[in-house]
Amino acid sequence: MSEPKPSDTALIRVRLDLAYDGTDFSGWAAQPTLRTVQGELTTGLSTVLRSPEPVRVTVAGRTDAGVHARGQVAHVDLDAAAWAALPGRSDREPGRALVSRLVGVLPHDIVVRRAELASPGFDARFSAVERRYLYRLADADAVRDPLRRHETVWWRRPLDVEAMDEASRALVGLRDFAAFCKQREGATTVRTLLDFSWTRGPDGVLEATVRADAFCHSMVRSLVGSVVPVGEGRRDRDWPRRLQEGAQRGSGLHVMPPHGLSLEEVVYPDDAELANRAVMTRARRAPVTTAAPAEAERTEA
Amino acid sequence: MSEPKPSDTALIRVRLDLAYDGTDFSGWAAQPTLRTVQGELTTGLSTVLRSPEPVRVTVAGRTDAGVHARGQVAHVDLDAAAWAALPGRSDREPGRALVSRLVGVLPHDIVVRRAELASPGFDARFSAVERRYLYRLADADAVRDPLRRHETVWWRRPLDVEAMDEASRALVGLRDFAAFCKQREGATTVRTLLDFSWTRGPDGVLEATVRADAFCHSMVRSLVGSVVPVGEGRRDRDWPRRLQEGAQRGSGLHVMPPHGLSLEEVVYPDDAELANRAVMTRARRAPVTTAAPAEAERTEA
Numbered sequence A, B: 001m002s003e004p005k006p007s008d009t010a011l012i013r014v015r016l017d018l019a020y021d022g023t024d025f026s027g028w029a030a031q032p033t034l035r036t037v038q039g040e041l042t043t044g045l046s047t048v049l050r051s052p053e054p055v056r057v058t059v060a061g062r063t064d065a066g067v068h069a070r071g072q073v074a075h076v077d078l079d080a081a082a083w084a085a086l087p088g089r090s091d092r093e094p095g096r097a098l099v100s101r102l103v104g105v106l107p108h109d110i111v112v113r114r115a116e117l118a119s120p121g122f123d124a125r126f127s128a129v130e131r132r133y134l135y136r137l138a139d140a141d142a143v144r145d146p147l148r149r150h151e152t153v154w155w156r157r158p159l160d161v162e163a164m165d166e167a168s169r170a171l172v173g174l175r176d177f178a179a180f181c182k183q184r185e186g187a188t189t190v191r192t193l194l195d196f197s198w199t200r201g202p203d204g205v206l207e208a209t210v211r212a213d214a215f216c217h218s219m220v221r222s223l224v225g226s227v228v229p230v231g232e233g234r235r236d237r238d239w240p241r242r243l244q245e246g247a248q249r250g251s252g253l254h255v256m257p258p259h260g261l262s263l264e265e266v267v268y269p270d271d272a273e274l275a276n277r278a279v280m281t282r283a284r285r286a287p288v289t290t291a292a293p294a295e296a297e298r299t300e301a
Helices: A037-048 A080-085 A094-105 A146-151 A161-169 A219-232 A239-246 A271-284 B037-048 B080-084 B094-105 B146-151 B161-169 B219-232 B239-246 B271-284
Strands: A011-020 A057-059 A068-079 A110-117 A130-138 A173-176 A190-200 A206-212 A261-267 B011-020 B057-059 B068-079 B110-117 B130-138 B173-176 B190-200 B206-212 B261-267
Touching (some): A037 A057, A037 A068, A037 A094, A094 A110, A146 B011, A161 A190, A161 A206, A190 A219, A206 A219, B037 B057, B037 B068, B161 B190, B161 B219
Parallel strands (some): A068 A261, B068 B261
Antiparallel strands (some): A011 A068, A057 A068, A173 A190, A190 A206, B130 B261
């Protein structure tokens, strides 16, 4: 009795870990005439895999124009034979061979850092249990670093990091973040904010860590925008919390620029829970109106 | 009895601390048709100070094309009246007013972080007792960060950081670094290398710290180039030291690319020693041939 062998047309799922400089991209999602991360990645993968059709890439967090990523995760479903053929005459395993070939075809502002067979049940988008973002703000001439200007917002006024930290932590929890979300009919704006805190790094730059199960569109930039006036002393420390409780997109709330923002990490459960998680996520986020389930939830930020 | 007041035409010396992204510059030194850091800075200062003649900028370390700086130091000699007039109607002191005005006229790849009256005897170039450089190398796909690609060399082969560190430390000391210097007639190639060591940072990138009293032209990039083959296992750990002892620019020595290199810090002595130091440096580095003293020593890297 031998194990059944996959036929040449069987599909296998591959997890990709990637990073990109969002500066010159019109965001993640492919658009006909614009340069996007998904567009470049699809072209690169299709070239390397000699795929007759564009390779479809599913991503954990669809980032907006100008937003960066160091810890983005995606998956692609590939022909098993194409995967097995990747090493060619090299003794690399297929994932390493794929990464190496992609280096040759992708532009320098996208790096696929790792490619590997996904665990059973893995879905880059629906298996994710947590996304972590970083926002960087330089609030003094003395801490502006021109080498990192593409990923740091230069603010003209000094900011009180302790006040911002206190105001941010007050937002943590299971809440309705409608005040920080672009409204989309039928989509919930309830999220679990796991962490929202500020530190001043060794280079003097303010860094926010923002973690949640998922984010609605432009939520991180709105959250940061709500606490910057607190840091400037123009709003008191309760203001962001009061905005949240008002549950409407607040007047005076400034959505911060995209280039300070980077998706740093996407967290997945253990293999055993993976398949289960994807089913639950789809069900829980199902819309109450007619939007298609797979589109009911945006995880952009 | 009152203190004598400086006349309107008295000169005062101002210290500038600056940072730049070297990517789009043809190095530090002003050249007629090329974009240089000195050229942009001179234009910006002359504009802000409404100077009828170009403001002359003297720098601690003249960096090559593509080399960056986070800790560059320069000085300018300004008309005392122009300095005093800088705050205009603001209540800023002149240094802060100058920095703020420069933000408005300098391109985003140069930042003057601080401007202040220099201590008596201060000379950005001749008072410096130490320069510290950083070199960044990413030796695996998994640690390539597209956001920092402008300041990190991507190397295709894995490197043994422990071997590189040992080989590097063997070069520390007062030595003739002719093997790592472009020869210039009449200029000494003896330097005190204070530190040359490697660590793998939290992001997985290899970072070299290189400190010396001064550097000859392309010396840091040559030093790094001598230990990379050790990291690859193609040369033994004694090779860089043997190159140094050979005292000739070695065959097989690869000068590393400029974009991995950044001038991080220039160290000056206490105020009391400052003036003394400048006199000593000029004397010690005097050429044995006819080169003008001020040009006998390059501190580029």
